[in-house]
Amino acid sequence: MFRCYCILYDRCHTLSVFHRGRATYSSLAFVPKHDPVCEDEINQVRDFINSSKKTLVLTGAGISTESGIPDYRSEGVGLYARSSRRPVQYNDFVRSEAIRRRYWARNFVGWPQFSSISPNATHYAIRNLELDLNRISYVITQNVDNLHYKAGSQKVIELHGTAYRVMCLSCNFKMKRHKFQEILSEMNPGVQLRSDEMKPDGDVEIREEDMESFKVPSCFNCGGILKPDIVFFGDNVPKERVNFIKQQISTSDSLLVLGSSLSVFSGFRFILHASELGKPIAIINIGETRGDKYAQLKIEKKCGDLLPRLYC
Known part of the structure; x- marks a missing residue:
C-alpha cells in the first residue's frame, strides 16, 4: 500500500515530514514562490501515471530544495540569483x-x-511509486546528493555521478x-x-x-x-550511461520529469529522445522548463505538495 505522509509547516518555513513514525525537518528557503496544488492537478498526474505500466522518472535539483539544498537557477532563491x-x-x-x-x-x-541532509516527502513518494506500486521502471536523477538512495529507492541512475x-x-x-x-x-x-x-x-x-x-x-x-x-560543468556524462538511459526510455511507457528546468543538455536530451519515440511526457516543476513544448502535461507546482497525495 502507498504510504501517506503528515506534512506540517511552522512560521520559520520549516517542513516536518512524518515518515514511518519519525520526523525529518528541512528549510523551504530555497523553494521558489508557488501556488497551492488543486485536486484537478493531482488527478491529472495520477491519470498520467495510471495510463502506463512503467514510467521513467527524471528528477532535478527542484526536488532537493525541499530538503534544504539550493538549486542553481530558481528565480529569486537559486544560487545564480543570490551569488x-x-x-x-x-x-x-x-x-x-x-x-x-x-x-x-x-x-x-x-x-x-x-x-x-535527509530526504523529503517527494523522495519517499518516488520510492513508494517504485517499490510499493511497481509503477516506476527507473529513477534518473541529475542530483548528486544521494537522497533517492537514502529514501530507499533501488533502481536509481545518477546521471551526474555522486x-x-x-x-x-x-x-x-x-x-x-x-x-x-x-x-x-x-x-x-x-x-x-x-x-x-x-x-x-x-x-x-x-x-x-x-x-x-x-x-x-x-x-x-x-x-x-x-x-x-x-560530472563537473564542462565535462561529459559517460556514453555508456547515456546509452543505458536511452534504452530505459525505449522500454518504458512514459517519462515523468520532477523538479528540473531541463536547462542543461545532459538531461534535456532525454526529453528529445522520448519525444522522438512518441512517449508521453509530463513535467512537474515550478516555472518554465526547456522541455515544456514537448510535454503532454505540465504542472507548475511544488512536487512535495503533489506527489505524496497521488494515492492517499
Whole structure:
C-alpha cells in the first residue's frame, strides 16, 4: 500500500515530514514562490501515471530544495540569483592545483552538513511509486546528493555521478567520501568545520587563509588527481550511461520529469529522445522548463505538495 505522509509547516518555513513514525525537518528557503496544488492537478498526474505500466522518472535539483539544498537557477532563491559565483569547471579543476585545493577546502567544510541532509516527502513518494506500486521502471536523477538512495529507492541512475564517492582521474581507484573526509581531517587539523552557506554540490564559502594552506592527497594507488565522482560543468556524462538511459526510455511507457528546468543538455536530451519515440511526457516543476513544448502535461507546482497525495 502507498504510504501517506503528515506534512506540517511552522512560521520559520520549516517542513516536518512524518515518515514511518519519525520526523525529518528541512528549510523551504530555497523553494521558489508557488501556488497551492488543486485536486484537478493531482488527478491529472495520477491519470498520467495510471495510463502506463512503467514510467521513467527524471528528477532535478527542484526536488532537493525541499530538503534544504539550493538549486542553481530558481528565480529569486537559486544560487545564480543570490551569488555571482559559479561552480568549478572541469578543465580548471584538472589544470590548476590551486583550484583543486580551494575546491576541496570548501567541500571539506561543507561535507558534514551536506551529508547529513535527509530526504523529503517527494523522495519517499518516488520510492513508494517504485517499490510499493511497481509503477516506476527507473529513477534518473541529475542530483548528486544521494537522497533517492537514502529514501530507499533501488533502481536509481545518477546521471551526474555522486558526491558520496571520490575517484582518481588516472586509474580506477575509488573510495567513499566519508573515508576521504577522515583523511582530509587528519591532514588539516586547523581548519574549522563551519560555514553559513551551502551550494548544490556541497560546496561552501570559507576563509581565504584556510583555502590557501589546505592539504589535499594524491591518489593512494597511482599518485593521480582525486576528484568527486561528479560530472563537473564542462565535462561529459559517460556514453555508456547515456546509452543505458536511452534504452530505459525505449522500454518504458512514459517519462515523468520532477523538479528540473531541463536547462542543461545532459538531461534535456532525454526529453528529445522520448519525444522522438512518441512517449508521453509530463513535467512537474515550478516555472518554465526547456522541455515544456514537448510535454503532454505540465504542472507548475511544488512536487512535495503533489506527489505524496497521488494515492492517499
